[in-house]
């Protein structure tokens with residue numbers, strides 16, 4: 615018998631499934647990291663202006679960027695619904711598993727990008743709104759389709775990936791300056807060990823779906839390891855650029871060197887993928903590098919913020 619209670623239970627189950635699907639669509643962990651990097655840019659920009667970073671402009675900029683980032687993640691999954699369905703890591707995503715329809719995902723993603731960018735234009739400034747829109751477009755319309763065409767895609771994807779802290783800076787300052795470019799460079803370089811580890815970890819998945827990451831296009835691991843290693847070495851001088859610019863002090867510099875050496879250490883261990891290791895061991899060293907990459911970045915940015923312009927803490 616269909617009772618009011620059973621109808622209400624079904625509706626509530628549907629609502630919680632939809633909520634869980636929306637959560638998955640916005641890629642919460644990546645979005646959170648994007649917000650952390652943008653917040654760092656905003657914070658440092660405010661200190662450069664000599665104003666407190668704890669203001670309503672901060673909240674407005676974060677909300678606008680989070681909504682656009684969420685929309686970008688959604689449209690990425692709309693476009694990749696077929697390839698996502700081929701890979702165990704992504705097969706249960708709401709678009710891939712067809713729990714959310716094409717039109718539903720498309721409208722939701724577009725709405726988030728348009729409304730988030732408009733919100734930024736009204737509350738923050740035009741350059742921040744335009745750069746955020748450009749970031750979303752380059753991620754969705756250039757990087758995402760390119761993944762199936764060329765391994766250059768990851769290099770291209772590193773541009774939208776690196777823009778959020780620069781955008782955080784423009785939200786505070788209204789224009790692009792050298793410290794913002796330094797933040798962009800740090801993020802840009804950081805991504806290579808991060809995604810080469812992921813590419814190696816999921817190379818079988820990527821090959822199945824026809825996605826041309828380095829580990830698929832050049833099997834054996836030499837090119838994958840060489841790229842990760844090159845950028846992990848470059849990471850150390852690039853992370854010191856804010857010290858040269860006076861954006862952060864020497865204490866940050868020391869911490870950046872220590873963190874950079876740790877990132878380099880795990881990347882050096884990753885180079886062992888080129889040997890004939892048991893698959894479980896090879897996966898472990900790639901997973902360790904991925905983990906260290908997502909620990910390294912917030913720690914580096916936190917050190918930069920705490921020692922901003924040579925001050926200690928706030």
Ligand code: HEM
Pocket residue numbers: 643644647648651703768769771772774775776805808809812905908
């Ligand atoms: C071309 C650039 C990038 C590529 C190809 C890439 C790819 C990926 C992939 C496929 C995962 C999922 C790994 C898994 O499920 O095990 C991932 C995880 C992640 N990525 Fe990236 N990413 C890139 C750049 C970025 C950027 C710019 C950020 C943020 C600033 C970021 C933050 C994260 C975080 C926080 C995770 C979650 C790690 C975890 O679950 O432990 N990524 N990335």
Ligand SMILES: CC(C)=CCC/C(C)=C/CC/C(C)=C/COP(=O)(O)OP(=O)(O)O
Pocket residue numbers: 644648679682683686687690694746749750753757771772774775778
């Ligand atoms: C402000 C704003 C709009 C920021 C957006 C920037 C952004 C989302 C960068 C992510 C970088 C990136 C290339 C991630 C990998 O996606 P993937 O498609 O390779 O990951 P997947 O395989 O898990 O789908």
